[in-house]
Amino acid sequence: MKSSTRRLRTGLLAGALVFAVTGPMLAETASKDGKANEFKVTDFLLENGMEVVVIPDHRAPIVTHMVWYKIGSADEPPGKSGIAHFFEHLMFKATSNHAAGEFDRAVSDIGGSNNAFTSYDYTAFHETVAPSALELMMSFEADRMRNLILTDDVIKTERDVILEERRSRIDNSPEAVLDEEVDATLWQNQPYRIPVIGWMQEMEQLNRTDAVAFYDKYYRPNNAVLIVAGDVEPNAVKAMAEKTYGKVARGPDLPPRIRPVEPEQNTRRTVTLSDARVSVPNFSTQWVVPSYHTGKPGEAEALDLLAEILGGGNRSRLYQELVVKQGIASNAGAYFQGTMLDDTNFTVYGAPRGDAKLADVEAAVDAEVVRIARDGVTDNELEKAKDRYVRSMIFARDKQDSMANIYGAELATGGTVQDIEQWPDRVRKVTADEVKAAAAKYLVLARSTTGYLLPQQQAGN
Amino acid sequence: MKSSTRRLRTGLLAGALVFAVTGPMLAETASKDGKANEFKVTDFLLENGMEVVVIPDHRAPIVTHMVWYKIGSADEPPGKSGIAHFFEHLMFKATSNHAAGEFDRAVSDIGGSNNAFTSYDYTAFHETVAPSALELMMSFEADRMRNLILTDDVIKTERDVILEERRSRIDNSPEAVLDEEVDATLWQNQPYRIPVIGWMQEMEQLNRTDAVAFYDKYYRPNNAVLIVAGDVEPNAVKAMAEKTYGKVARGPDLPPRIRPVEPEQNTRRTVTLSDARVSVPNFSTQWVVPSYHTGKPGEAEALDLLAEILGGGNRSRLYQELVVKQGIASNAGAYFQGTMLDDTNFTVYGAPRGDAKLADVEAAVDAEVVRIARDGVTDNELEKAKDRYVRSMIFARDKQDSMANIYGAELATGGTVQDIEQWPDRVRKVTADEVKAAAAKYLVLARSTTGYLLPQQQAGN
Numbered sequence: 001m002k003s004s005t006r007r008l009r010t011g012l013l014a015g016a017l018v019f020a021v022t023g024p025m026l027a028e029t030a031s032k033d034g035k036a037n038e039f040k041v042t043d044f045l046l047e048n049g050m051e052v053v054v055i056p057d058h059r060a061p062i063v064t065h066m067v068w069y070k071i072g073s074a075d076e077p078p079g080k081s082g083i084a085h086f087f088e089h090l091m092f093k094a095t096s097n098h099a100a101g102e103f104d105r106a107v108s109d110i111g112g113s114n115n116a117f118t119s120y121d122y123t124a125f126h127e128t129v130a131p132s133a134l135e136l137m138m139s140f141e142a143d144r145m146r147n148l149i150l151t152d153d154v155i156k157t158e159r160d161v162i163l164e165e166r167r168s169r170i171d172n173s174p175e176a177v178l179d180e181e182v183d184a185t186l187w188q189n190q191p192y193r194i195p196v197i198g199w200m201q202e203m204e205q206l207n208r209t210d211a212v213a214f215y216d217k218y219y220r221p222n223n224a225v226l227i228v229a230g231d232v233e234p235n236a237v238k239a240m241a242e243k244t245y246g247k248v249a250r251g252p253d254l255p256p257r258i259r260p261v262e263p264e265q266n267t268r269r270t271v272t273l274s275d276a277r278v279s280v281p282n283f284s285t286q287w288v289v290p291s292y293h294t295g296k297p298g299e300a301e302a303l304d305l306l307a308e309i310l311g312g313g314n315r316s317r318l319y320q321e322l323v324v325k326q327g328i329a330s331n332a333g334a335y336f337q338g339t340m341l342d343d344t345n346f347t348v349y350g351a352p353r354g355d356a357k358l359a360d361v362e363a364a365v366d367a368e369v370v371r372i373a374r375d376g377v378t379d380n381e382l383e384k385a386k387d388r389y390v391r392s393m394i395f396a397r398d399k400q401d402s403m404a405n406i407y408g409a410e411l412a413t414g415g416t417v418q419d420i421e422q423w424p425d426r427v428r429k430v431t432a433d434e435v436k437a438a439a440a441k442y443l444v445l446a447r448s449t450t451g452y453l454l455p456q457q458q459a460g461n
Numbered sequence: 462m463k464s465s466t467r468r469l470r471t472g473l474l475a476g477a478l479v480f481a482v483t484g485p486m487l488a489e490t491a492s493k494d495g496k497a498n499e500f501k502v503t504d505f506l507l508e509n510g511m512e513v514v515v516i517p518d519h520r521a522p523i524v525t526h527m528v529w530y531k532i533g534s535a536d537e538p539p540g541k542s543g544i545a546h547f548f549e550h551l552m553f554k555a556t557s558n559h560a561a562g563e564f565d566r567a568v569s570d571i572g573g574s575n576n577a578f579t580s581y582d583y584t585a586f587h588e589t590v591a592p593s594a595l596e597l598m599m600s601f602e603a604d605r606m607r608n609l610i611l612t613d614d615v616i617k618t619e620r621d622v623i624l625e626e627r628r629s630r631i632d633n634s635p636e637a638v639l640d641e642e643v644d645a646t647l648w649q650n651q652p653y654r655i656p657v658i659g660w661m662q663e664m665e666q667l668n669r670t671d672a673v674a675f676y677d678k679y680y681r682p683n684n685a686v687l688i689v690a691g692d693v694e695p696n697a698v699k700a701m702a703e704k705t706y707g708k709v710a711r712g713p714d715l716p717p718r719i720r721p722v723e724p725e726q727n728t729r730r731t732v733t734l735s736d737a738r739v740s741v742p743n744f745s746t747q748w749v750v751p752s753y754h755t756g757k758p759g760e761a762e763a764l765d766l767l768a769e770i771l772g773g774g775n776r777s778r779l780y781q782e783l784v785v786k787q788g789i790a791s792n793a794g795a796y797f798q799g800t801m802l803d804d805t806n807f808t809v810y811g812a813p814r815g816d817a818k819l820a821d822v823e824a825a826v827d828a829e830v831v832r833i834a835r836d837g838v839t840d841n842e843l844e845k846a847k848d849r850y851v852r853s854m855i856f857a858r859d860k861q862d863s864m865a866n867i868y869g870a871e872l873a874t875g876g877t878v879q880d881i882e883q884w885p886d887r888v889r890k891v892t893a894d895e896v897k898a899a900a901a902k903y904l905v906l907a908r909s910t911t912g913y914l915l916p917q918q919q920a921g922n
Contacts (some may be wrong), residue, residue, distance in 0.1 A: 078539055079721040081650075181728045184649035188642065189542075189660055199650055199724040260540040263660040267642045268733045274907060446735060 039397065041407070042234040043417045046241060048250040049222025053407050053417060054237045055229035057400050063230030064404045065137045066126040067145075068412040070225070071218035073198070074120040074191035074259055074342070082162065082198015083206055083214050085118040089158045090211065091125060092116075095147035103140045120192050121341040122412035128401065131231050138226075138244035145219050146248055155208045163204065166197050174275035175453055182271045182451035186286050190262040190342055220251025225411045229404040257414070262288050262343055269449040276456040280330070281358040284349035285365070285450040289336065289442045291344040293413055300338045301423075301430050302438040303346060307336035308385040309377050309435070310368065311348055315384070317372065318348065322364050328356035332365060341413040346442060358452070366445060373443050376436030390424050500858065502868070503695040504878045507702060509711040510683025514868050514878060515698045516690035518861050524691030525865045526598045527587040528606075529873040531686070532679035534659070535581040535652035535720055535803070543623065543659015544667055544675050546579040550619045551672065552586060553577075556608035564601045581653050582802040583873035589862065592692050599687075599705035606680050607709055616669045624665065627658050635736035636914055643732045643912035647747050651723040651803055681712030686872045690865040718875070723749050723804055730910040737917040741791070742819040745810035746826070746911040750797070750903045752805040754874055761799045762884075762891050763899040764807060768797035769846040770838050770896070771829065772809055776845070778833065779809065783825050789817035793826060802874040807903060819913070827906060834904050837897030851885050 042054045073084045094100040107114045112129035127137045170176040180195045187193030197203075226245060228237050265288060292300040311318040311334025322329035332350035348369060350361040377385075396402045410420050503515045534545045555561040568575045573590035588598045631637040641656045648654030658664075687706065689698050726749060753761040772779040772795025783790035793811035809830060811822040838846075857863045871881050 078652075079719070081721075177727050181649065181726070181730070185646050185730060188645035188654060191539075193649065199722075201722050201724060258540070260542075261660075261662050263641075263662060265642070266638050266734060268735075269642070269646060270731045270733075272729045272731075273727060274729075 041417055041421070044238065046221065046246050048246065048248060049220075050241075050245050050248075051225045051411060052237065052241050053225065053227045053411060054232065054234040055227070055400075055403050055407060056232070056234075057229055057403070058231050061130055061231050062128060062400065063131045063134050063228060063232050064126060064128050064400050065134060065141070066124055066227040066229075066404050066408050067141050068122050068124045068225040068227065068408040069218060070121075070223050070254075070257070070412050071123055071214075072119050072121040072341075073194060073196040075218075075257060076191070076194070077210075079202055080206065080210055080214075081194045082166075082196075082203040083210055084123055085197055086158070086162055086203070086206055086211070087214060087219070088116045088118045088123050088125075089162060090148060090150065090154065090215075091144050093154050093158065094149050095144050096149060097143050097147055098140065103144070106136065106140065118196055120196060122409070124408055124412070126401075126404070134228070134232065134237075135240045135244065138240055142244040142248055145221065145224070145245075148215060148219075150208055150211050150215065152208050155206070155211055159203065159206055162197070163200070166200055166203060170195070170197060171200075174273055174277055178271065178273040178451050178453050181273070182284070182286065182449060185269050185271050186288065186345060186449040187262060188265075189260045191259055192340070192342065192344075216251075217254070221245055221248045222250050223254055225408060227404045227408045227411075229400045229407075257341060259342055265447045265449075268446050270452065271449070272452040272454060274454040274456050278453055278455045280351055281452065281454045282331075282349065282351035283358060283362050283450055283452050284347050285362075285369075285445075285448050286345045286347045287442050287444070287448055288343050289346040289438075291340040291342065292338045292419075293341055293415065294343050298426065298430060298434055299438060300336075301426050302434040303336045303442070304338055304389065305382060305385045305427070305430055306372070306377075306435050306438050307334045307346065308388060309381050310334040310372055310439075312385070312388075315388075317368050318350070318365060321368060322350060322361060323353075326364060327353065328364060329353055329361045332361065339409050339413060358454075362450075369439075369443050369445065373436070373439040376439070377432050379432055382430070382432050382435060386427055386430070389427050393424060502878055502882070505699065507682065507707050509707065509709060510681075511702070511706050511709075512686045512872060513698065513702050514686065514688045514872060515693065515695040516688070516861075516864050516868060517693070517695075518690055518864070519692050522591055522692050523589060523861065524592045524595050524689060524693050525587060525589050525861050526595060526602070527585055527688040527690075527865050527869050528602050529583050529585045529686040529688065529869040530679060531582075531684050531715075531718070531873050532584055532675075533580050533582040533802075534655060534657040536679075536718060537652070537655070538671075540663055541667065541671055541675075542655045543627075543657075543664040544671055545584055546658055547619065547623055547664070547667055547672070548675060548680070549577045549579045549584050549586075550623060551609060551611065551615065551676075552605050554615050554619065555610050556605050557610060558604050558608055559601065564605070567597065567601065579657055581657060583870070585869055585873070587862075587865070595689070595693065595698075596701045596705065599701055603705040603709055606682065606685070606706075609676060609680075611669055611672050611676065613669050616667070616672055620664065620667055623658070624661070627661055627664060631656070631658060632661075635734055635738055639732065639734040639912050639914050642734070643745070643747065643910060646730050646732050647749065647806060647910040648723060649726075650721045652720055653801070653803065653805075677712075678715070682706055682709045683711050684715055686869060688865045688869045688872075690861045690868075718802060720803055726908045726910075729907050731913065732910070733913040733915060735915040735917050739914055739916045741812055742913065742915045743792075743810065743812035744819060744823050744826075744911055744913050745808050746823075746830075746906075746909050747806045747808045748903050748905070748909055749804050750807045750899075752801040752803065753799045753880075754802055754876065755804050759887065759891060759895055760899060761797075762887050763895040764797045764903070765799055765850065766843060766846045766888070766891055767833070767838075767896050767899050768795045768807065769849060770842050771795040771833055771900075773846070773849075776849075778829050779811070779826060782829060783811060783822060784814075787825060788814065789825060790814055790822045793822065800870050800874060819915070823911075830900075830904050830906065834897075834900040837900070838893050840893055843891070843893050843896060847888055847891070850888050854885060 044052055046052060071084055076083050107127055110129055110133050112127055112133065114127040116125040125141060129137055184193040226241060289303055290299050310316060316333060318332040318334060322332040329350045330353040334348045336346045337344045348365050350365045352358050352361045396406060407420060505513055507513060532545055537544050568588055571590055571594050573588055573594065575588040577586040586602060590598055631641065645654040687702060750764055751760050771777060777794060779793040779795060783793040790811045791814040795809045797807045798805045809826050811826045813819050813822045857867060868881060
C-alpha cells in the first residue's frame, strides 16, 4: 500500500501507467557472449540541442518512444504549484496542426499505447508502437512541443479536470493527504515539499498567462531528451529525429536548475492523521539523504544497498524480524529514492498484524535502524544485496519500457549514459564500512520525520 | 522566555531594540476633553508615491522618525532567504554622499538614538532625536534609500556579520532552533515558514548581484512609508519631506504582494528538540488563523479577544487555572499575531513547575482549549478583555515610539490610518458568540502543530 502511494507520488498520470524506478538500473554494457552491440546504447545531440538516446532491442517489432522534458513540479514558480502536471494534460489538447484527440486516435488506430507522467524533476510523454509508426509519433510529438493552442477555454476545461483529479486522488484518500503533509514537514525549504499535483488553492488560480509563459520557457528541444528503445537502428532514428524534432527552433538557454536547498534538520517531527476510513494503522519514518546527483561518490550507492539490506523485500532485516520472526507486522520495509535531482528521502515503514500495536511495530523498526547504524552490515548480506541489485538490472533489460524509463529519468536529471553504464561497477565497489557510515550519518531518530495513519478511534492519541 | 523568542522572531535587529506589537493598538481619535487636534494624525502622499504619516505628540521636544519599507523576508525570492534582513545591515554602509558610520555618528553626536529591524512583512529604520535634527535625519535617510555603494567587499564583510548573527542568535539557542523548525512545520507553503534571518546555506550564497537587484526593486519612495511622531507640525514635516525624500525618483510600480497561501491543514504535527542545555521543558501549540488583513470583518478582533481571555496575562484562564489554581505550571498563556499581511498563527504554551510533568501541563492547556471552543466565553470575561484592550491603546498613546510603530506596521502591511482609528470600535462590537465561533473553528487539536523543547535525558520520548 505504501509502495502504491509512492508510485502515485513519483509519477502523476493523466491516464493509468506509471513506472516506479528506485535507483538507476540497467543492462551491463558488453555482454559476455560477444553480442556487445546488441545492447549498445547510442546518444547524440540534434543541432537544436535536443538530446537523443537510442536503446536497441530487436527481440520484437516494437518501439518505445519517449520525450522527457527537464521540467518538473520542483521547478514551478512560487504560488503556481501544479502547473507542470497541468501541462502534462494540456499537451493532449489541439495544436495548430491537429485537433484534440487526433494523436491519441492515431496511436490506437495502429494498435499502440500512449501516456504521460509528471514528477518532481521531469515530465514525460511516451508511445509504444510498431517501428513503422515511429516517424509519425515523432511528428506528432514535435508538433505539440511548440504548436499547442492555449485558449482560455482549453485552460478552464482542463483545469477542472486536474482539480477533480486532485479531489479524487488526494483529498479522498487519507493516506495521500497524510503523505502530502509528511512531505511538507520533511522538506522545509527544498521544493519537494510541494505536491506534484499542486495545492488546491493554487491550482484553481492557474491561468492562460501562466500556461503560455511556462510552455514557452520549458517546452523547447534544448530542454528535452528523446528516448527511443526497440527494434530500430540508431542511424534511422537520427534521420527521423532530424526530419521532425530537428525542425523545431532552439529556445533561449535555461539557467541551471539550482533550487532552494534543505537546511539541516535538528528535530524529531511527527505528522498524524486519524480518519474513519482507516482500518489498519501504519507509520513511516523519513530522513533527508543525498541522491545520486547530490551525494559524494559512492554515497547513494551505499544508501541503495542499505535500503535493500534493511528493508528491500522479503529477505530484508525488517521483513524477516517483524513479519516472519516476531509476527507483529503485516508489512515492514525500507526504500531510498535515489534518482532525484536534489537531496531525497530514505524511508522505513511498517503496519501491525492482528493484535499487535502500531507502537510495537514502530519500536521494532526503530530497533533495527539503531542496530544497523551501530553495528553495520555483514559482508555476506552486502554481497547478496549487490547480487540482487545487479540482477535487477539484467531483468530490467528484459523490459523495453523499463530501459527507456531508466535512461530518460537519468538524463532528465542531469546524468549521462555513462553514469548508467558504470553504475553496476560502482555498486560492486561499496564496502560494508560505507554502508554502516551512511546508516550512522543519516538514520538518526532524533532528526527524523514520522507519519502516522490512524483509525478514527485512536484520534487524540 | 517564550515571549522574548517571539520578539526576536517578529523583529530581527542589527542592534538591540525591538517593538513587540500584538494587534493594532492606538489612541482613540477625538478625546472627550475637546483636545481633538492634539492627537489628530495626518497622512498624505508625496508626488513620488511615498506615504507620510504625522502623529503629533507635544509633551516633550522629541521626535521619532521612521521609514518603513514594504519588503520583508516573506517577499524574498526563492533561495535568497535572509536578503531582506541583510539589507537592514547594508543600509548602514557607505553611500555616494556619506561614509559608513557617518549617519550613526551624526545621531549620537546630537544625543539621539537609532536602529532598524526586519520582519516577515517589512523592514524599518528609525531615529529618535530633537525636532531640530529632523531634517538632517530625513536627508540621511533619503540618501541611503538610493545611494548605497554595494561593492563585493561591502557584501562579503556584512555577510560575515549576518552569518555570525545567525550562529549566535539561532544556532546557539535550542529554543530558537526549535522555533524555526516549528514555523517551517506549521507553514508548509506560505513564506512565513522561512526564518527572517534566513537559512544558513542560502545566506552564505548572497552576493552583490542579488543585493543590487533587491535594492533597486524595493528601496524606492513608492514602496516606503514615513512615520514622524513627536513635537512637530504636519506642514513643517511635509515641507521637509518634500525637500529630502521628495527629491528621490519614483521607482517602477511593484506588483501586488500576493504570496503563496497555506493549504488546509488536516493533521496533527509535532516537532521535538532535546538538548543538554535545556533545564526546564516547555511546549507550544500553534494554529494557522486569519490576520487583520486576511480575516473576515471582526474575525481578527475576535481572535485578539480570544487570546486575551484564554491566555493574555495573569487574569487569563490558562494562568489562573494552571499557574494559580493547579500550581503545575511556571508559565502558561496564549497569543495571536494579528498584524501580519497574510494568515498568521494563534499560539498556546506552557512550562511545568516543580515535579509536574510537561505532559500534565500540555493536557491542562488542551483542556482549556477544548473548553473555550465548546462552551465559549462569558459576557463578563469579554467585557473585561475589551476594557483591557482599549486601555492598552490609551497606554500606547503615552509612548511615542509605540505609536509610530503601530502606524508603521499597519501601513506597511496595506492597512490605513482609518483602520487603526476604527479599531477600538470594532473591538467593542465583538460578541461572545463570535469569540466562541473563532475558537471552535480554529483551535482544533487534530489540526495543530506543537513544538516540544526537552532536556537531553528525555530524548527518545
